Amino acid sequence: MTATNNARVTDGANSRLGWLPPRRSRPSVLVSGIVAGLVVVHVLAWQETEFSPGALVQGWRGMADFLSEALPPDLRWKVLGPSIDAALVTLYIGLLGTTLSVPFALVLAFLASKATTSSTVVYQAARSILSFLRSVPDVVFALIFVTAVGLGPFAGVLALIFHNTGVMGKLWAEAMEETDLGPRDALRINGASGLQVATNAVFPTVLPQFVGLLLYRFDVNVRSSLVLGLVGAGGIGFLINQSIKLFRFDQMVTHILVVLVLVVAVDQLSAVVRRRIGA
């Protein structure tokens, strides 16, 4: 008896048409294998990361001591004023790191997108450069640039330019590859060159996505520049690091509150702009 006939017998009784397509009775071997593999990987991850809720419960006293020293935050102006100044530096690092990476990301994105590049060699080379820039964390770039230009925000800006070029270039290249082939074909058949097609069909189509991704990366980079401060690249991350080293946890909480305000403001601003442009 075929599967369809089976369905006719089992599901047909209550069906107006008398039969239904057979339902899948059990997961395929492939799905079962994937689920089993995921379980194994998670068990390994649990062991290797020494994940232990019990240790967290046992150590509650340490956290309580820490919080008692951290709260209430030290909101005196002599702490808050420098904190706000440093937060602005963090904002500037994120801003410059984002905007100065735009020309490099744009060029590499055009070279690394099948929508705008016909040469496989150029495509693979551009993809490789983007992969390299993306795979080196911005903190590592910051440590490298600190050795070249010394401690301070400049190293942070350089680190973000390099890392963000890799991330944004890839996101933009993929946005271009997802554009409709039709407008490109329409220009290609009237004799337009690849570059003309890129600038007249692809770029105007993806512009809202480009701006949306740029704002998203600005948002991420402002938060990243905070971490870069912890390794000596200036900004409020540097102040947080100093507070921890001096055991002034109340001042650390003040800095974190300022960071919170900064991150929420940047997030809201970019959300408003993204909504306005429909990205």
Place this chain on the structure above:
Amino acid sequence: MTSELSIRDLHKSFDGRPVLSGVDLDVHAGEFVALLGANGSGKSTALRCVVGLQTADSGTITLGGQDINGPHQRAAMVFQQIHLVRRRSALDNVCAGALGRLPLIRSFTPAVFPREVREEAMECLDRVGLADRAAEPAGRLSGGQQQRVAIARALCQRARVVLADEPVSALDPSAADQVVALLADLAHEGLAVAAVLHQPELARKYAKRIVGLLDGKVAMNASPMDLTESDVDALYAPERATA
């Protein structure tokens, strides 16, 4: 009389499945040819081979007496899905028809298109009755208007042959009539026009000649007046016609 577009013995297969099996087609200047045939009969593939979107396995394609093998300024295409850049104005989209004859430095963005190209594009928009909508983003126009902008783009290309692949399949009857009438007018003005249509009544009303394709071959080449319902059945439902 020489053909503006001449296709001889065109063959094309996809994955070993023949789609074109020796298509011959001539379209003369001033002629509007309607191509009829069921889905998969090879109409669109034949047109796509002419403009270089597909490469034929064998056969020859001649435009204005010159053998071609790929995109050519003399042939423009209008698509069912229209394929305008929706965020750009109607005028900018029409200007894009001139890209093939402009250097990059004068064409990488509409802001640098030469004035004479913009003036020519305005004339093309005026020809299709949309000069008053020139500044509007193409995406805000109705389907019929967008298709007319696409035809204006073909005019701005200065093409001598306009190919239309199901240009009215996504339009309401009134807009469809307007678009096909416009294509017929262009033929009256001297262009060679070939349009894939699935509306035999529009083909009868506007075309000068009707070519029917069946299983990758030209099965009918007739004047609109000679097109009967059994001819249409033979193209779209051959099993019913022979029953």
